[in-house]
Amino acid sequence: MERLGRERISSEASPSKVARSSKSTRSLPRCELRCRGCDRTFEDDGFVLECPTQHEPALLATEYGDKRFEPDTRAEGVFRYRQWLPGPRTLSGAGSSVTYRSEKLNRILGLLNAWVVFNGYWPEKGAALETPTFKDLEAWSVLSRIPEQHDGVLVIASAGSTAAAFARACSLNKVPCLIIITEIGLPNLRFPDPLDPCVKIVSLTGFTDYSDAIELANRVSQIDGFFAGGGVKNVARRDGLGTTMLNAVETMGQIPHYYFQAIGSGAGGIAAYEAARRLVDDGRFGEELPRLMLSQNLPFVPIYMSWKSRRRELVEISDDDGRRQIQQIAAQVLSNRRPPYACKGGVFDILTETRGDMLAADNLEALHAKRLFEETEEIDIDPAGAVAFATLIKAARYGGIERDALVLLNITGGGRHRQQLDKKLIAARPTLKLNEKEILLDETLERIVGLFS
Ligand SMILES: [Zn+2]
Known part of the structure; x- marks a missing residue:
């Protein structure tokens, strides 16, 4: 394949939905974008969501000049990891994930080294996201990527x-x-x-x-006058979510062997993969990517069904069936009917590369897991986090996870009721x-x- 030169988007161009490019020779920039489809690289204008070349659907991903993981200990919240966020600005008021190990949870799971990365509101643990889910991390990251003078x-x-x-x-x-x-x-x-x-x-x-x-x-x-937040296509959203993995590895000192998270679109799973990839490249935290154990809430499980049938294409669910199934799931945030599964760099690719798996839990299992977590840890969790915890319980019991494996559970939202009591x-x-x-x-x-x- 022909090697494409380093290219950039002209800075005087108006914000474009698709990158335009012109050649230049420059030293390694702080952050540039690489297309997972054609491998082309270009400069980030703060808005671009798609590769300018016509080809099969593919995600763009950030590449940072700085390869060594060095959190900025003076920066607030998620901006502690600003070296690996595309936005050049830092904003005040942002929170961050908190990672901890619980003896009681390990005992319940029959594991020795399971950790929780908690995203939400839990003052005793120092968790204080403005809204109690890990979507907070992506919001701050996206805002820091938008150029300051922009008024759309x-x-x-x-x-x-x-x-x-x-x-x-x-x-x-x-x-x-x-x-x-x-x-x-x-x-x-x-x-x-x-x-x-x-x-x-x-x-x-x-x-x-x-x-x-x-x-x-x-x-x-x-x-x-309007521009798209871009969902999973926005690199700032994924890198913001990816700070959960950075926070966990900063705390644990090592890349986990297994990573459990419930997914709707899969953005959080892709983000965890991309962050772990950077940590592997650093070299000091382990050489292996974590096996991604991603989960959905039965009966609405399009990614689970597609993966289990070992195919790259997303299974067809009619709009009406999809809507009906979505109305039945407890974890409403896991309800994306068109997730980035098949696209290059999407969920199929990351599960394949990490030897990961798709898991599923129904409402009853999620409810049971939610109560168990709340009784053990004394903090409420959202249904999505409960789905992930339910699948971890099953995998630890029957799924052949080694007892001493380093396991990371992403509680993607928690402390909602606690926040309502406090504020x-x-x-x-x-x-x-x-x-x-x-x-x-x-x-x-x-x-x-x-x-x-
Ligand atoms: Zn491309």
């Missing part, structure tokens, strides 16, 4: 926790933001203070789900409500634009 409206589609994270971080930093969220996700939007008016919430009612939110967000993002939280209200018919209309786009004029 950031568009975010969400099933709940991403909306909360972006609404809060954008409100604190006065970044104009449109949140498109399913009605069922609205209870996630509770905050210690009212949101700044720069944040507008559109809720989807009726027979709609997360995928409808994504589609509407894609349409709005095409309008002048008086105010529910944010949607500015606009749209049903499944209204979201298809062109005049709906005009109404959304009108919210910001």
Whole structure:
């Protein structure tokens, strides 16, 4: 294959959804982007989401000039890992993950070296994410990637926790933001203070789900003055989520053998893989990538089914079946109907490369795991974290995990009830409500634009 030269995006170009490139010769930059499909590299303009070359779907990934893992001990929250975040800025108010080992949990699991990376609110452990899930980490990372002088409206589609994270971080930093969220996700939007008016919430009612939110967000993002948060395609989101792995390895001193996490889109799993890859390249924390043990909530398990059938293509689930299954799962955040499974650098590739596996837990197993965790650790956890914990319990009992293996469990959200007890939280209200018919209309786009004029 022809080796492509180092290329860059012209800095005077307006923010583009697809990178434009021109040749230049430069020394190794702090951060550049590499396409997982064609291996081409280019400079980050703070917005680019896709490779400019036409080819099969592929993720872009960051590459950092600095290969040695050196947390910035003076920086706040997630910015402790700023050397491996694409955004050049640091913002104040950000939190971080907390990693700990629990004797009681190890006893329950029958393991010796299982650790928890906890994302949420848990003052005794020093966990204080603004919204109690690891989506907080990606929100701060995305905002730090947006150039300071930019005044467009950031568009975010969400099933709940991403909306909360972006609404809060954008409100604190006065970044104009449109949140498109399913009605069922609205209870996630509770905050210690009212949101700044720069944040507008559109809720989807009726027979709609997360995928409808994504589609509407894609349409709005095409309008002048709006730009997409980009979901899993945004390198800042994945590198923000990847700081959970960095935090864990900084605490444990070693890359784990197994990594357990529940996934909807799989962004967190891909992020954990990418962060572990950098740590392997550093060389001081182990030579092997962790085996990714990713999980979904039965009956909605498209990635699990695709992986178990050993195929690269995502299984076909009809829209109606998908919607019905999603309405039955306890962990609503795990409800992406079009996850980045087949694309280059996506979930299929990372499971293959790490000799990982897909696992599943039903609502009853998740509920049991949730209660067990809460009784043992004395902190409440979200259903998604409970799904991951349920699959770890099963894998430790029947899955052949070595007793002394270094195991990392990502509790992706926790301390929600604890936060409500400690702080008086105010529910944010949607500015606009749209049903499944209204979201298809062109005049709906005009109404959304009108919210910001
Ligand atoms: Zn490419």
